[in-house]
Amino acid sequence: MALLEIKNIHKAFSGNMxxxxxNLQVDRGDVVSILGPSGSGKTTxxxxxxxxxxxxxxxxFFKGKSHNLTGINGAEIxxxxxxxxxxxxxxxxxxxxxxxxxxxxxxxxxxxxxxHDAEKKAMSVLEKVGMKDKASSYPSQLSGGQQxxxxxxxxxxxDPDIIYFDEPTSALDPQLTAExxxxxxxxxxxxxxxxxxxxxxxxxxxxxxxxxFMADGVIVEEGTPQEIFVNPKQARTREFLRLTDx
Amino acid sequence: MFDQNTIELLLSSxxxxxxxxxRVTLPLAAxxxxxxxxxxxxxxxxQYANLPVLRQICRFYIWIIRGTPLLVQLMVAFYGxxxxxxxxxxxxxxxxxxxxxxxxYSAETMRAAMEAVPAGQLEAGYCVGMNYMQIMWHIILxxxxxxxxxxxxxxxxxxxxxxxxxxxxTVVEMFxxxxxxxxxxxxxxxxxLEVAVVYLLFCTVLTYMQKKGELVLGSYGVxx
Numbered sequence: 383m384a385l386l387e388i389k390n391i392h393k394a395f396s397g398n399m400x401x402x403x404x405n406l407q408v409d410r411g412d413v414v415s416i417l418g419p420s421g422s423g424k425t426t427x428x429x430x431x432x433x434x435x436x437x438x439x440x441x442x443f444f445k446g447k448s449h450n451l452t453g454i455n456g457a458e459i460x461x462x463x464x465x466x467x468x469x470x471x472x473x474x475x476x477x478x479x480x481x482x483x484x485x486x487x488x489x490x491x492x493x494x495x496x497x498h499d500a501e502k503k504a505m506s507v508l509e510k511v512g513m514k515d516k517a518s519s520y521p522s523q524l525s526g527g528q529q530x531x532x533x534x535x536x537x538x539x540x541d542p543d544i545i546y547f548d549e550p551t552s553a554l555d556p557q558l559t560a561e562x563x564x565x566x567x568x569x570x571x572x573x574x575x576x577x578x579x580x581x582x583x584x585x586x587x588x589x590x591x592x593x594x595f596m597a598d599g600v601i602v603e604e605g606t607p608q609e610i611f612v613n614p615k616q617a618r619t620r621e622f623l624r625l626t627d628x
Numbered sequence: 629m630f631d632q633n634t635i636e637l638l639l640s641s642x643x644x645x646x647x648x649x650x651r652v653t654l655p656l657a658a659x660x661x662x663x664x665x666x667x668x669x670x671x672x673x674x675q676y677a678n679l680p681v682l683r684q685i686c687r688f689y690i691w692i693i694r695g696t697p698l699l700v701q702l703m704v705a706f707y708g709x710x711x712x713x714x715x716x717x718x719x720x721x722x723x724x725x726x727x728x729x730x731x732x733y734s735a736e737t738m739r740a741a742m743e744a745v746p747a748g749q750l751e752a753g754y755c756v757g758m759n760y761m762q763i764m765w766h767i768i769l770x771x772x773x774x775x776x777x778x779x780x781x782x783x784x785x786x787x788x789x790x791x792x793x794x795x796x797x798t799v800v801e802m803f804x805x806x807x808x809x810x811x812x813x814x815x816x817x818x819x820x821l822e823v824a825v826v827y828l829l830f831c832t833v834l835t836y837m838q839k840k841g842e843l844v845l846g847s848y849g850v851x852x
Binding site: 466470474476487488521536537540 | 746748749751752753754755756757758759762766767770771774848
C-alpha cells in the first residue's frame with residue numbers, strides 16, 4: 383500500500399481555481415519531483431497536503447488511514463503533521479532560537495522528548511547536513527544555504543515518514559543551491575521519502591523516482607524521469623522542457 | 629524665591645517626598661504595569677487568533693478605555709464600584725483602573741507586534757508538530773515582545789507620571805504628599821518643582837533600564 387495517496391484535491395482562492403482535482407500516489411522511498419510553470423499550483427498542492435491551506439475537496443490516505451480533507455479535524459491534522467516534515471522556500475527558521483533550538487523545539491515541545499535526548503538527536507542531524515559547528519548561531523548569522531540546511535535538519539530530527547520540499551533552492555545562488563541539493567541527494571540515497579517542488583531540472587532528472595508535470599492546476603503528465611524528460615507525451619510538457627533549455 | 633527657609637524646606641521635604649515615591653508611586657506603577665502587560669497579551673492574542681465573540685468584546689473594551697479620560701475612569705471607579713457593593717481601598721482601586729487603562733493601549737502595541745512576526749514562523753511551528761499555544765509561547769510572543777518592548781517601556785514611563793492622578797481618588801502618593809507639605813508651608817512653587825525633579829529622576833532611571841533591557845533582550849544575532 384502506498385505511504386501517501388491523495389485523491390481529487392480541489393482548491394480555489396476567492397473564485398480562482400488553483401487545483402482542479404489532483405491525484406497523486408507516493409510509495410515509501412519515493413522521491414517525487416513536481417515541475418511546472420509558475421502559477422501551476424505546485425506550491426498550493428504541497429501546502430494543501432500539510433494543511434497550511436485548507437483544501438476545498440479531496441481525500442487523503444496516509445499510512446493506511448483515510449482522511450476526508452473537507453471534514454478533517456485538528457487532531458487528525460496534528461497527527462499527520464507529526465509524521466511529516468516541511469522545508470520552505472524561505473527557510474522560516476525560528477528567528478528567536480539558535481540553530482540547535484530550532485532543531486530541538488519540535489522534539490521537546492511537540493513530542494515531549496527530554497532536552498538531553500533532543501539535543502543528542504539534533505546534533506546528529508546537524509552533523510548530517512554539515513551544520514554541527516553552527517549549533518549556537520542564530521539564523522540571521524547564517525547564509526541562505528546554511529539556513530536551508532538547518533531547516534532540513536529540523537525536518538529530519540522528527541524522523542518523519544515523508545518530507546515536503548517547497549522550492550528549497552529558489553532563493554539561493556548556484557553555489558548555495560549545490561550545497562542544499564547535495565544534502566537532499568544524500569537523503570534520497572538513504573531512502574527518505576520526499577516530494578520536491580523544484581525548478582532544478584537536473585536534480586529532478588537525476589534523483590527522482592517519479593516526475594510530475596503540473597500546469598494550470600492539473601497534473602499534465604507523470605512518469606519516470608526517462609518518460610518525462612526523454613519521451614514526454616504531452617505537447618504542454620515538451621513546450622515547458624524546451625523553454626527551460628534542458 | 630530660594631531664601632534660607634525655602635532651601636531648608638526643600639531639604640527637609642525631599643526624603644518625605646521620595647519616601648512616598650518609593651512606597652506608593654513606584655509600586656503602583658510597577659504593579660499596574662505588570663498586570664496590564666499580562667492583560668494586554670490576552671487581549672492581543674484573542675484578536676490575533678480572531679476568536680469570534682471574544683474578539684468583539686476586546687474591541688469594545690479598547691474602544692471604551694481609549695475613548696475616555698483616565699481621570700474620568702478613576703472617578704467612575706471611585707464612585708461607581710461602591711454602588712456595586714465593591715468597597716476597596718483607594719490604592720487597590722487605582723491599581724485596577726491603571727491596569728485596565730494601560731491594558732487597552734498595550735494590547736494594541738502587542739497586537740501590532742504579533743502581526744509583525746512573519747506568517748512563516750507560525751507555519752514552520754505547525755510543520756514541526758507544535759500546536760497553536762506552543763507556537764505562541766515559544767515563537768510568536770517572544771519575538772513580538774522584543775518588538776513591543778520599547779513601546780511598552782514608553783507606557784511604563786507615562787504611567788509613573790500618570791499615577792499622580794490617583795491623588796484625585798484620595799491615594800496618598802508622591803504628588804499628594806507634596807501637596808500636603810506645600811499646603812502646610814504655603815510655599816507651593818519650590819515644592820512642585822522639587823516633586824517634578826523626583827519624577828524626572830525616576831524616569832531617567834527607567835530610561836536607562838530600557839536601554840539595558842534592549843541590550844539584554846538582544847536581537848537574535850542581528851548586528852546593530
